[in-house]
Amino acid sequence: MTTYQDFITHIQSSIQASNFIKLSLGDYKGGEPDLKNIYIKPVLIKRVFKLSFTYRYKTRDITKNFMVEEAIEQIQTLLQENGFRVATLFTTKENTICQWNKKREWMLKSEQPTASKPDSLAHDHQKERKIGSTSKKYLAELRLTDSEGKVFKNAQDKWRQINHYIELLSSMLKELPAEKELNVVDMGAGKGYLTFALYDYLNNELNKQAAVVGVEYREDLVSLCNDIADKSNFNALSFVQGTIEDYNPSPELNVLIALHACDTATDDAIFKGITKEADLIVVAPCCHKQVRRQLEKVKATNDLDFMTQYGIFLERHAEMLTDGIRALILEYYGYQTKVLQFVADAHTPKNVMIVGVKKTPNLKRQQEILAQLQETKAYFGIGYHYLERLCGLTS
């Protein structure tokens, strides 16, 4: 038996003997852009044992679950054909490392075990949820859980969304300054599901000191949320009635959030974040009427006419154009930007999240961005973008 086959047998035996903890594949030399590592761990999905593969790319993770036999085939392909040069198998008994060496052959070595096994797979699955426990006062008060902490059936989607939201932001939230109290504003907080979760995560999971303000137009929601914050002893969480446009955040703003605020209200929120030089700006835009109206009115003749003649494509165009320009303007002010999928398409079409992390503006890049803005507007026949005008970047 070759060393490589030995390694595959090690994996199979450890799964059979239930001492498999995880497997990592690294030193990637294959052709897929930005792929760095793959982490494989056991999961129980609807009581079926599977192996969950997390493909770690430079700016995102993709997870796929496979039945064991299929997973073993995948691992073999990834090692033999797809360019991973090192694999480490962690079991309760030992770590086994299989490495492609300079002589172009696989070498195997064993080391003392370093990983401990989770209590149960179901427990491991629970730990993935960022809101550590479901037995929290605010979750019950928001009618997401019953008094015993069981998530209501009709609240499962919301619960998943909350956890996914925190998961998307967690690495950036961890990077926020630790030495002082953080100021966070959530513009258009609505019923506060995500505002409460963010407060809880920052203060109780990350143990930072964060004061969070939810800004909301509807008086009834503001009063409900303040009441729940009181009952939960969330002393540094408050909700204020007012508009995003009129709200003046504290000068030391660290995080600005605006999730599903209508049309240009998202721009008003981004503008406040930029003006206060917030460390982190996170928006999930809602409708894109301001740009869409202009697209419809002008009907520019360009190479994309064959698509934009259809209403549904024009709609999607307006969305990408509006949010693309928002990301570009954030970059102009020195924000490192990412555009992510916030929630699955099945739950809501409003599923894009733009995240900006404050870095230093680059003068040369700023000139390029200004030129790109002008070209883009001319190409699509739009006179202005609302955020561009707020920022005074129009020519």
Ligand SMILES: C[S@@+](CC[C@H](N)C(=O)[O-])C[C@H]1O[C@@H](n2cnc3c(N)ncnc32)[C@H](O)[C@@H]1O
């Ligand atoms: C779709 S809800 C989203 C709530 C919450 N951010 C979320 O994602 O679950 C939008 C909320 O923003 C509020 N809102 C919209 N425009 C606003 C504005 N200009 N100023 C203040 N609140 C606004 C609405 O009243 C509504 O409660």
